[in-house]
Amino acid sequence: xxxxxxxxxxxxxxxxxxxxxxxxxxxxxxxxxxxxxxxxxxxxxxxxxxxxxxxxxxxxxxxxxxxxxxxxxxxxxxxxxxxxxxxxxxxxxxxxxxxxxxxxxxxxxxxxxxxxxxxxxxxxxxxxxxxxxxxxxxxxxxxxxxxxxxxxxxxxxxxxxxxxxxxxxxxxxxxxxxxxxxxxxxxxxxxxxxxxxxxxxxxxxxxxxxxxxxxxxxxxxxxxxxxxxxxxxxxxxxxxxxxxxxxxxxxxxxxxxxxxxxxxxxxxxxxxxxxxxxxxxxxxxxxxxxxxxxxxxxxxxxxxxxxxxxxxxxxx
Amino acid sequence: xxxxxxxxxxxxxxxxxxxxxxxxxxxxxxxxxxxxxxxxxxxxxxxxxxxxxxxxxxxxxxxxxxxxxxxxxxxxxxxxxxxxxxxxxxxxxxxxxxxxxxxxxxxxxxxxxxxxxxxxxxxxxxxxxxxxxxxxxxxxxxxxxxxxxxxxxxxxxxxxxxxxxxxxxxxxxxxxxxxxxxxxxxxxxxxxxxxxxxxxxxxxxxxxxxxxxxxxxxxxxxxxxxxxxxxxxxxxxxxxxxxxxxxxxxxxxxxxxxxxxxxxxxxxxxxxxxxxxxxxxxxxxxxxxxxxxxxxxxxxxxxxxxxxxxxxxxxxxxxxxxxxxxxxxxxxxxxxxxxxxxxxxxxxxxxxxxxxxxxxxxxxxxxxxxxxxxxxxxxxxxxxxxxxxxxxxxxxxxxxxxxxxxxxxxxxxxxxxxxxxxxxxx
Numbered sequence: 001x002x003x004x005x006x007x008x009x010x011x012x013x014x015x016x017x018x019x020x021x022x023x024x025x026x027x028x029x030x031x032x033x034x035x036x037x038x039x040x041x042x043x044x045x046x047x048x049x050x051x052x053x054x055x056x057x058x059x060x061x062x063x064x065x066x067x068x069x070x071x072x073x074x075x076x077x078x079x080x081x082x083x084x085x086x087x088x089x090x091x092x093x094x095x096x097x098x099x100x101x102x103x104x105x106x107x108x109x110x111x112x113x114x115x116x117x118x119x120x121x122x123x124x125x126x127x128x129x130x131x132x133x134x135x136x137x138x139x140x141x142x143x144x145x146x147x148x149x150x151x152x153x154x155x156x157x158x159x160x161x162x163x164x165x166x167x168x169x170x171x172x173x174x175x176x177x178x179x180x181x182x183x184x185x186x187x188x189x190x191x192x193x194x195x196x197x198x199x200x201x202x203x204x205x206x207x208x209x210x211x212x213x214x215x216x217x218x219x220x221x222x223x224x225x226x227x228x229x230x231x232x233x234x235x236x237x238x239x240x241x242x243x244x245x246x247x248x249x250x251x252x253x254x255x256x257x258x259x260x261x262x263x264x265x266x267x268x269x270x271x272x273x274x275x276x277x278x279x280x281x282x283x284x285x286x287x288x289x290x291x292x293x294x295x296x297x298x299x300x301x302x303x304x305x306x307x308x309x310x311x312x313x314x315x316x
Numbered sequence: 317x318x319x320x321x322x323x324x325x326x327x328x329x330x331x332x333x334x335x336x337x338x339x340x341x342x343x344x345x346x347x348x349x350x351x352x353x354x355x356x357x358x359x360x361x362x363x364x365x366x367x368x369x370x371x372x373x374x375x376x377x378x379x380x381x382x383x384x385x386x387x388x389x390x391x392x393x394x395x396x397x398x399x400x401x402x403x404x405x406x407x408x409x410x411x412x413x414x415x416x417x418x419x420x421x422x423x424x425x426x427x428x429x430x431x432x433x434x435x436x437x438x439x440x441x442x443x444x445x446x447x448x449x450x451x452x453x454x455x456x457x458x459x460x461x462x463x464x465x466x467x468x469x470x471x472x473x474x475x476x477x478x479x480x481x482x483x484x485x486x487x488x489x490x491x492x493x494x495x496x497x498x499x500x501x502x503x504x505x506x507x508x509x510x511x512x513x514x515x516x517x518x519x520x521x522x523x524x525x526x527x528x529x530x531x532x533x534x535x536x537x538x539x540x541x542x543x544x545x546x547x548x549x550x551x552x553x554x555x556x557x558x559x560x561x562x563x564x565x566x567x568x569x570x571x572x573x574x575x576x577x578x579x580x581x582x583x584x585x586x587x588x589x590x591x592x593x594x595x596x597x598x599x600x601x602x603x604x605x606x607x608x609x610x611x612x613x614x615x616x617x618x619x620x621x622x623x624x625x626x627x628x629x630x631x632x633x634x635x636x637x638x639x640x641x642x643x644x645x646x647x648x649x650x651x652x653x654x655x656x657x658x659x660x661x662x663x664x665x666x667x668x669x670x671x672x673x674x675x676x677x678x679x680x681x682x683x684x685x686x687x688x689x690x691x692x693x694x695x696x697x698x699x700x701x702x703x704x705x706x707x708x709x710x711x712x713x714x715x716x717x718x719x720x721x722x723x724x725x726x727x728x729x730x731x732x733x734x735x736x737x738x739x740x741x742x
């Protein structure tokens with residue numbers, strides 16, 4: 001396995017904010033090696049042998065949970081899935097009671113998805129396991145940003161000096177926040193594109209520019225990252241209708257034309273076709289890297305499990 | 317297709333173009349629907365209609381930025397055709413129509429329809445406002461992007477205030493993304509009454525709204541405009557307190573504009589006198605110090621436009637006990653005359669008064685109207701500033717007769733109105 005001289009200095013992965021470039025690049029480099037091993041079907045099943053990894057999901061998720069599960073299993077960990085529907089949380093147990101229970105189970109790696117921002121951080125203060133944030137409220141989704149970064153680097157050959165347009169419902173997006181932190185930390189120019197009702201207050205302070213016109217926002221972009229628009233946003237009155245949203249903020253061939261000719265299109269999934277993205281774009285292998293993103297997801301999560309479990313393994 | 321209008325030459329009038337500040341006696345050429353030239357002693361070639369404008373003022377056709385049409389939904393009060401006749405008689409060639417009709421103008425097809433209906437009159441351009449919220453019901457944002465593309469100039473719920481603070485915030489933010497204004501009817505929700513609270517309403521025993529209700533909503537919305545960076549416009553501002561807030565916000569650099577309507581600088585609450593329902597307006601007429609404050613704000617530039625706030629009503633809507641009668645007054649025919657009274661009274665220069673009726677509302681709405689310069693559309697108003705007439709309800713052009721100025725003697729009579737070079741009022 002890769003022998004990094006740089007030791008990952010954090011016990012948990014709660015977010016991208018605060019990570020230094022070498023820490024991010026260490027995970028990406030490691031993930032890169034897992035991509036090759038995964039493709040050859042030659043991953044070591046010994047690395048996490050005898051270790052317990054729990055996927056603690058308070059919010060429904062198929063793809064992220066499956067991706068973590070696969071990553072853990074490929075490294076040989078004992079993987080358990082706990083979802084809210086079957087856990088005692090529904091019976092009134094508090095988050096911290098759950099933490100106590102998990103501690104008693106001698107869990108080594110705890111992957112947490114929660115609908116409240118900061119819930120994984122709260123758990124991290126109370127459990128002995130290494131906590132990995134698999135998405136918390138509208139705060140962060142660090143492994144998504146890492147897999148997006150790996151996808152971009154493999155396609156563009158670099159991960160600095162790029163212009164990246166993140167489009168859509170930034171207000172409610174943890175994916176957007178993690179990506180903003182990661183991409184700006186590595187020296188890329190990030191633009192947020194969306195109606196003012198879907199851009200959080202003082203978003204510029206995160207080091208990005210904000211644009212309300214999609215063509216202007218996409219002009220000269222190397223990467224177009226679409227965000228999911230949930231139907232609840234319509235019900236909450238933030239956007240008047242699907243047809244209006246798609247007309248002005250949905251990605252179709254006409255709008256994509258403003259970006260660079262070799263621009264790639266990304267989406268964290270699941271997609272709403274005809275809402276934020278047209279099928280003609282989503283299904284075009286020349287521009288869409290959405291399938292790559294899913295593949296990179298497993299490798300990135302293996303790399304994260306790897307670096308976070310090194311402390312306990314006395315690895316370099 | 318209408319036949320091309322005959323080329324015309326209006327001679328010897330005092331030509332005033334508030335957009336450029338141009339004010340001189342000149343001849344004005346109209347050809348192919350546009351102003352072909354402005355100058356002196358150009359002669360009159362064959363086939364050119366010569367109109368003597370000596371002693372008169374020729375200015376751009378008026379731009380009335382707040383008009384309720386009876387159509388669609390209340391055709392018994394007024395149709396677009398009758399409103400167009402009244403507008404032409406008042407020198408108005410462009411009007412912005414409120415969307416709180418029945419149905420509300422909240423879809424792109426309706427905006428397009430309204431624009432087309434204006435074109436069909438041949439005498440007035442209708443600039444549609446679109447609903448700020450679906451159905452003007454105050455609950456769900458309308459499709460501002462699609463509506464703006466169809467030709468909506470701004471968004472408003474008409475005579476209904478956007479009551480909910482969160483909704484107003486969303487409206488301002490969302491409209492900013494499309495470069496449009498939100499036009500607010502500034503009256504804090506929850507109050508209701510037929511007159512302004514005070515000694516007069518107390519004596520008459522009428523349910524009344526405090527004048528402060530206006531400033532309360534203006535204060536809230538100025539904060540929301542600041543929060544969102546959005547552009548807010550307050551309609552028919554009528555109180556000293558609200559004007560002071562707007563004045564301060566403007567000097568603080570906020571993107572805020574406002575208009576007022578003739579009743580609020582020409583009349584005060586005493587006009588309701590012996591329960592005269594034609595003087596029941598929305599907002600209600602105010603006490604004299606508020607009227608004086610409106611006059612001051614017109615002169616110092618705080619107010620950006622004078623709009624008629626034309627609200628057609630049927631006689632039956634008004635033949636009711638005061639509190640039960642419909643609020644609202646007509647204003648198309650009297651817009652110019654009542655404004656000119658401010659010039660006669662020495663409160664406004666003629667140039668400033670005409671700017672409030674033409675170029676300033678046009679630029680506020682972002683439209684190319686209200687200019688009198690070579691190449692501009694030949695939308696013109698010719699009036700005699702001293703010629704007197706009397707406003708008589710029942711004898712006004714158009715259908716709706718519910719004027720609050722019934723019996724008022726006015727100076728300043730419109731002698732001719734041209735739309736795209738065609739004479740639409742004589």
